[in-house]
Amino acid sequence: MVFTLRAKPTSNGNRISKILQLPQVFLSFSSLTPNSLQTLHNGLESNTRELDFNAVFLSCTDTHIAKCLHAHLLVSGNARNIFFSTRLVNLYADLGDVSFSCLAFEQIPKKNVFAWNSMISGYVRNGCYRQAVDCYSRLLTTSGVRPDFFTFPVVLKACWDLSDGRKMHCWISKLGIGSDVFVAASLVHMYSRLGFVDDARKMFDEMTVRDMGSWNAMISAYCQNGKAAEALEVFEEMRLEGMKLDPVTISSILPVCAPLNDLLRGMLIHVYVIKHGLEFDVFVSNALINMYAKLGSLDPARRVFDQMPVRDLVSWNSIIAAYEQNNDTTRALGFFVQMKQNGFQPDALTLVSLSSMVAQSGDSQNSRPIHAFMMRRGWLLEDIFLGNAVVDMYAKLGSIASAQKAFEAMPDKDVISWNALITGYAQNGLASEAIEVYHMMEGCSGIVPDQGTLVSILPALSHIGALQQGMRIHGQAIRMGLHLDVFVGTCLIDMYSKCGRLDDAISLFLQVPRMSSVPWNAIISGYGIHGHGEKALKLFQEMQSEGVKPDHVTFVSLLSACSHAGLVDQGQWCFQLMQEDYGIKPNLKHYGCMVDLLGRAGHLEKSYAFIKNMPILPDSSVWGALLGACRIHGNFELGMFASNRLFEVDSENVGYYVLLSNIYANVGKWDGVDKVRSLAKDRGLKKTPGWSSIEVNNRVDVFYTGNKSHPKCEEIYSELRMLLAKMKSLGYVPDYSFVLQDVEEDEKEHILTGHSERLAIAFGLISTPPKTTIRIFKNLRVCGDCHTATKFISKITEREIVVRDSNRFHHFKDGNCSCGDYW
């Protein structure tokens, strides 16, 4: 089939507007622009004696011109020249037009190894790895041409399958070209890319001649397989052999500084870069920015970025991520704006940073648009990273339903997707849902739990006190070899201490590495919630003497430990130490702890004065702490004052109304109690439903207040009625000030009896053998009346009862509580 084309006449174009006889595929020539014709014309004219195709090849800057040239080659008969047609294959590949590259290739009647190599390379340069490998197979099976040492460096790059790789390796050996530096480096790279670093190293060791590329290949092999120390070893070896370092070496080795936490080395490399003038390489500068950013040195990162003469998308993404990861959303956003002003289109990595920024700043408004942007481009269908970022973003913003939807919409999920969802539920207080998702994940073939999975599920188990399930996870961690991992270990410590097994927490603490503050914080907090303030302090001293730097979390744990144990002086000492010795600015949590510490100990005026001197605005937790202290110490006036301030900042939390009503009741102001009740009712409070849980036979039962749907409901209530009678005979008087509902007295008694902690205790009593310790979890603070009741119950039933509430542990035994009513 022949198609006739007449090029559109342009001012000068008439001279080349001769009629060409072309195959039909050149129909697309009709889209040739006058400009491209002009360029071609100039190229052709530049040599007047005969067509200088060499010059024309060089002037081909877009695929239309290339096609025009192609046409001329065909018409002039030069297409039969294998030199020209091979160049054409390469030209199309460079211009990104794989199908025409392929066409040009197929038009070559007798393809030699140059043509085959060019075609394979063309596929690889355009990311068509599958086709490249297929083309290589065709070369082997049908062409009668032998691959050579130009073939393998290219085709090895395309190889994504170990068996293919080994076959190629065999051919290389058979052809005796394995000693070629290019081929050998490519083998190193192939093995490392497929994760077989040891094979890569073997290739490297077998090399008799090593050039820069060989060393670089080995270094990057280690880097990309997470073996930072080995990478550095090779790097040092390379320097000892007197090799110079080129930009490739530098940009390969720089990323290992961050995981090794080695800023000094990074700076030394930077010095080398400056000394040898390598800083103008974009890869090098980008790697420097990333190195500095990951090690928290934003200023040097910024300086490198500022002095780059040319920046690419990676440079922009890196500087944006640098600020985003160091919690400076505002500057990160500023760079994003600049990036767009400089004409760069955001890519998937930019979007990952953006979603992180939105999550960090709690900017719910922008979450949808970002999500929509990704969907419009179809990126969510092909990039698991992005899907995971979206799930994480919604979860962090508290929109767990959106997170779930985004998760479900992902065509493929990996272990990180599951972890993100589990963490999302856990961090939004939905522990049971988190556990449910975890079980679903377990039933999913192809998903292997990793460190992140353990770190996401353990806090959920701690939250509801699922000790037995937690121990199962501990076993799994051991099997995975992760139980001594700092993060998993810390979660386990936290799990054991929150599930009432402080001893197990301690013995675990003694096993995990404790160079960082993370496990220390967990164990100090563990001592604190169990009421062992002195021990917490002692541990803090050990921490200091071991040279571990405490952080702001350490001081929250420590201050609350002091406050639970009534260690006022020590608490104040910590508060000072934190600022003076460690330069940590107290945040609201620290202030809350201090107010609590002073107030609970009875220093109400001091506590109030403390609030007045705060340099930041007190929030509800701070005023709530003062209000709680006023209840304990019966200070009515200050209590009124505190509750007024409190309701100015948070009028939604029903717990504070209970406190206030309690204060009124303590001084016998029943009208005040009524007032608070109706106030709470009028505001239609979104109250957090109170629930308690207990684990019996590997199963966690959760009881909501007044819940009557439990299968053992009848037995539970009859147990409670029986206990109530005995308690009363021992002198128990119900304290109705803990009931907010405006109902009759006996109804109030009924409400107290139906409190979730009592249902859980009663269930524990009827479901376990005598003398067994009962362990209960309550999501809010334990109710004051239930606290009294539990003391009686522990005496009547001769049981130890351990109640963990949102604040601390209460060990009930023989009618007493470990907290000494100081809580």
Place this chain on the structure above:
DNA sequence: ATAGGGTTAG
């Protein structure tokens, strides 16, 4: 006419 080794993420 054809070749290897490089920087950013959840």
